[in-house]
Amino acid sequence: MKAREAIEAVAKHRGEAVAVCALGMAANEWWAVTKGEDAFYMHGAMGFAASFALGLALSLLDAPIWLINSDGSLCMNLGCLLTEASQAPKNLKHFVIDNQVYQTVGGLPMVNQGRTDYAAIARGAGIPRARTIASLGELEKAMPAIAAEDGPSFTHLQVEAETGFLGTPPMTYEGPEMKYRFGRALEKRFGITVFGPQGY
Amino acid sequence: MPAIRESGGIMSVNESIHEQLKKAGVTLAASLPDDWVASLIKRIAADNTMRHVSVAREAEAITICSGAFFGGVRSVALMGATGLLTCTGELATLNLRHQIPVFLIVSQRGSIDDHRIYQEVQGRRTIPLLQAYDFPYHIVNKPDEISSIPDAYETSRLQKRPFVLFLTRKLVKGDGA
Numbered sequence: 001m002k003a004r005e006a007i008e009a010v011a012k013h014r015g016e017a018v019a020v021c022a023l024g025m026a027a028n029e030w031w032a033v034t035k036g037e038d039a040f041y042m043h044g045a046m047g048f049a050a051s052f053a054l055g056l057a058l059s060l061l062d063a064p065i066w067l068i069n070s071d072g073s074l075c076m077n078l079g080c081l082l083t084e085a086s087q088a089p090k091n092l093k094h095f096v097i098d099n100q101v102y103q104t105v106g107g108l109p110m111v112n113q114g115r116t117d118y119a120a121i122a123r124g125a126g127i128p129r130a131r132t133i134a135s136l137g138e139l140e141k142a143m144p145a146i147a148a149e150d151g152p153s154f155t156h157l158q159v160e161a162e163t164g165f166l167g168t169p170p171m172t173y174e175g176p177e178m179k180y181r182f183g184r185a186l187e188k189r190f191g192i193t194v195f196g197p198q199g200y
Numbered sequence: 201m202p203a204i205r206e207s208g209g210i211m212s213v214n215e216s217i218h219e220q221l222k223k224a225g226v227t228l229a230a231s232l233p234d235d236w237v238a239s240l241i242k243r244i245a246a247d248n249t250m251r252h253v254s255v256a257r258e259a260e261a262i263t264i265c266s267g268a269f270f271g272g273v274r275s276v277a278l279m280g281a282t283g284l285l286t287c288t289g290e291l292a293t294l295n296l297r298h299q300i301p302v303f304l305i306v307s308q309r310g311s312i313d314d315h316r317i318y319q320e321v322q323g324r325r326t327i328p329l330l331q332a333y334d335f336p337y338h339i340v341n342k343p344d345e346i347s348s349i350p351d352a353y354e355t356s357r358l359q360k361r362p363f364v365l366f367l368t369r370k371l372v373k374g375d376g377a
Binding site for chain 2: 020040042043044045046047048051052053054055056057058059060077079080082083086087175176178179182183186187190192193194196200
């Protein structure tokens, strides 16, 4: 399956989930498919979408938080799996789009390309609900159960390596505007206070 | 003057910092220990009104606090100066880029009274580095300065960027230690 197909299959079952997307391919593809403003699209801090999502999940315990991670980002911060396991948030689901290349920056191969069992690493870290899915049919069949299960869960999605420039444009806003659009969307949806009375 | 408990008696430094964090509305703390802040972390971890998250790398603490910001939760990242140096990339590309405030309490290692060779560079270069990024900081050197924490926290929110509150050796270890 292609990355876009995997993202579409996951997004179809997101329901009310708030997404946090790793920078690059994961963020661009999630935006292309959902156009969702109730998602945070990382533009930096590569590797730390997972930790950002964990902080959000621990703060909004009743909100489903879906992390759309990538293999390159996960490998920059594998320790996030230990932290995730130790906190065991029931509302957090971790998806990893594994295209085996650094697609956004030229398609060069991932370190240890094709030999890493990310689901085994997640299980080893203490996340028992971890699996690898390598075909679109299998993913479409599995998604209802994945969407319904308690977190923390870890779903490794093996997609085709697309080494050419995908050309998927990033979201049409950035920086502070992303902060305010995301924060205001969460305030509206959950009745929480992110910004104070003077707007900061 | 050290803080006095409502029930009488003098508060310890860690007790005062913990109390001031609560006064600032902090309910989540993410940490990786340095030996100067270890006892403060232990104290906070034992407080069941505050969610404590142990992390494997300091930048996790920064980004967990950033996520918590959007959940409407006030948080603190606790670490040593060495850890702070490891997360300047994340502080710049996430917090500075998106103007996301994050409040850090950091041991001010490498000071003139910290005679550990592996803390020497931290002592010389941490503050110039913060100045280069234009990250505000405040140094707490005496027990009666701990009450500045709620103001420092508010400044972090107001300036919409990382704010580092340094704890000196004199504060956390005392004069004679």
